[in-house]
Amino acid sequence: KKGKEKQGEQPRPHPSPAPVRADAGPGGPPGPSRGRGAAHRWAPREPPAGGERRQGGPPDGACEEREARAVRERAPREGRGVGAMGLCISVDDPDAQRMNNTIEREGLQQFQADQLKVKLLLLGAGESGKSTIFKQLKLLYGEGFSEQDVQRYSKYIRLNVMETMQDLVELTVSENQWQYLQAVDAFNVFRQYGDAKPHEDDFSYLVEHIRALWADPVIQELWGRRSEFQLINTAEYFLGRLDEIADGGYRPTQEDILRARVRTTGIVEQHFAVEGNEFVLLDVGGQKNERRKWVHCFADVTAVIFVAALSEYDQAMFEEETTNRMVDALELFREQINSQWFESKDIILFLNKRDLFEEKVVKVSIPDMPEWQEDYDGQPYDYNDGVRYFVSKFMRLNENTERKVFTQVTCATDTGNIRFVFNACKQSVLDDNLKQILE
Numbered sequence: 001k002k003g004k005e006k007q008g009e010q011p012r013p014h015p016s017p018a019p020v021r022a023d024a025g026p027g028g029p030p031g032p033s034r035g036r037g038a039a040h041r042w043a044p045r046e047p048p049a050g051g052e053r054r055q056g057g058p059p060d061g062a063c064e065e066r067e068a069r070a071v072r073e074r075a076p077r078e079g080r081g082v083g084a085m086g087l088c089i090s091v092d093d094p095d096a097q098r099m100n101n102t103i104e105r106e107g108l109q110q111f112q113a114d115q116l117k118v119k120l121l122l123l124g125a126g127e128s129g130k131s132t133i134f135k136q137l138k139l140l141y142g143e144g145f146s147e148q149d150v151q152r153y154s155k156y157i158r159l160n161v162m163e164t165m166q167d168l169v170e171l172t173v174s175e176n177q178w179q180y181l182q183a184v185d186a187f188n189v190f191r192q193y194g195d196a197k198p199h200e201d202d203f204s205y206l207v208e209h210i211r212a213l214w215a216d217p218v219i220q221e222l223w224g225r226r227s228e229f230q231l232i233n234t235a236e237y238f239l240g241r242l243d244e245i246a247d248g249g250y251r252p253t254q255e256d257i258l259r260a261r262v263r264t265t266g267i268v269e270q271h272f273a274v275e276g277n278e279f280v281l282l283d284v285g286g287q288k289n290e291r292r293k294w295v296h297c298f299a300d301v302t303a304v305i306f307v308a309a310l311s312e313y314d315q316a317m318f319e320e321e322t323t324n325r326m327v328d329a330l331e332l333f334r335e336q337i338n339s340q341w342f343e344s345k346d347i348i349l350f351l352n353k354r355d356l357f358e359e360k361v362v363k364v365s366i367p368d369m370p371e372w373q374e375d376y377d378g379q380p381y382d383y384n385d386g387v388r389y390f391v392s393k394f395m396r397l398n399e400n401t402e403r404k405v406f407t408q409v410t411c412a413t414d415t416g417n418i419r420f421v422f423n424a425c426k427q428s429v430l431d432d433n434l435k436q437i438l439e
Helices: 064-075 096-117 132-143 147-174 184-191 200-214 217-224 236-241 242-246 254-259 288-297 325-337 354-361 384-395 415-438
Strands: 079-084 088-090 120-122 267-276 278-286 303-309 346-352 404-409
Touching: 096 184, 120 132, 120 200, 120 325, 120 415, 132 254, 132 267, 132 278, 132 303, 147 184, 147 200, 147 217, 147 236, 147 242, 147 254, 184 200, 200 217, 200 242, 236 242, 236 254, 303 325, 303 404, 346 384, 354 384, 384 404, 404 415
Parallel strands: 120 278, 120 303, 303 346, 346 404
Antiparallel strands: 079 088, 267 278
């Protein structure tokens, strides 16, 4: 008898059906199921008790699906509604109706709260100071730096110092200056690392060698030319405090954390409130290989904070040493603010690193650089003329004359400066966000 198995024998599995052809006609294997794409392969079920199992028939769950569909079709005729998650709710059931109303009310409240959030997106090229501004806003308006942050940055600072000195030692070789070094023993210690990077635990062993090299005239001469190389600008701040950093109980100050260099990868998000207004700040990596990730942050942005470093008008990119960093920043600014995502959004332009620019511009003439020779019309070593020139270069790239572009000259490591410029832009951004909601 079909459907029965001999006593004690194990049931045999169904053979796999033949591959389904989309053009199969009558008499052939079944074609694709209508409205659901390709036909489903029937999976064997566990045999029922007694050694019996089903043979043939519809796939598992098909009967239950038909019954559920029939219930949904009968619901309107029988005065029932279908609630969340497919549950049937009787309009005569006051508890169910209250639950449904509560869900709808909470959903509306959440939607309204999301609409009132101000979403700020930090964009800019690598090394522009975006992440430092991110840390400043976290310090000013967020939860500040946690104990975990303090522990992490003590490690990062030691690594910044060791890797900067390792880079300087390598430069003495590439610039053919190593034979003039006085700190020969310290030079040999660093050369032993080869391509490997020092470990955090090496700091106590290396600190005296770092001190000797930092005092060497050859290293000082190369540091004076640091804009020609890919070096961490803030390393000088830490190299002057080696004893404190080498102490086993070293705890970075807020300024230490702001000056530490950690390359941003991926997307970092920070929530904070200012005078009862909720802000969401997004920081993204600025290197070229990170920029393809930016599009994931573009939806529902209230305003863009674009950061460019004034002091990099004479420096080459980390990724492309034939491209000037300021040229790259200008092109990135033009490309992003005129894109479909931001064509009607407010733009806050932070021309950053004004302190480094002020130091550099009296030594490195702006029109001496080939990128700026053609249209620079200010005094060659003048800070104010240089700032005006680069502000005008950025402003001319805005193709939407109806939108606001706020320009601020900043020093990201100066907490008072960042507080001032953020407050100067904040109210206008809040007003425009409210206007967008009302529209």
